[in-house]
Amino acid sequence: MSVRLVAVEREVWSGQATYVFARTKVGEIGVLAHHVPLLAELVQGEMVRIDSTTGEEIFAAVDGGFLSVSEDGVSILAESAELRDEIDVEQARVDITSDDEATRLRGRARLRAAGHEA
Structure with missing residues (x-):
């Protein structure tokens, strides 16, 4: 699935992934390909993990924002984000x-x- 991690000032990471993990206001979520569409608010001051199709684990500190799952993939839109x-x-x-x-x-x-x- 296609994944984009975007902060207000820049695109932090984009690529193909097998799994995305995030903490939202309603709980933790793990997203695999073909997940049902959803929109969730991220918890302020938490971490996102993306498992790329190359086997790399991408860890990013995110500060607020939203996680969106659609037919096109996953978009993580954060106020700010920093890679490991x-x-x-x-x-x-x-x-x-x-x-x-x-x-x-x-x-x-x-x-x-x-x-x-x-």
Whole structure:
């Protein structure tokens, strides 16, 4: 299936995938090819995982947005998104100690996407 991960300022990743995992306001969702159409709001400060058809696992920290499943594939439209190799782990560790809840959530998502549990 075709998958696009798009943030407000750029397309973060696109390609063919076998599986997409995300956390939505109504629970966790796993999407395989031929999934029923749906639109779901993503939880702020969470992680998305995409399993590409080449066997690569793509991890991205996303901050809000929507996941849309249609006949054409899956679109993840996020306020912001960072791939695993773009994440500043040290800054994310600082962020999880912030007094601001949104900053803490973003830091936690970034650590999880980078492979470091928060």
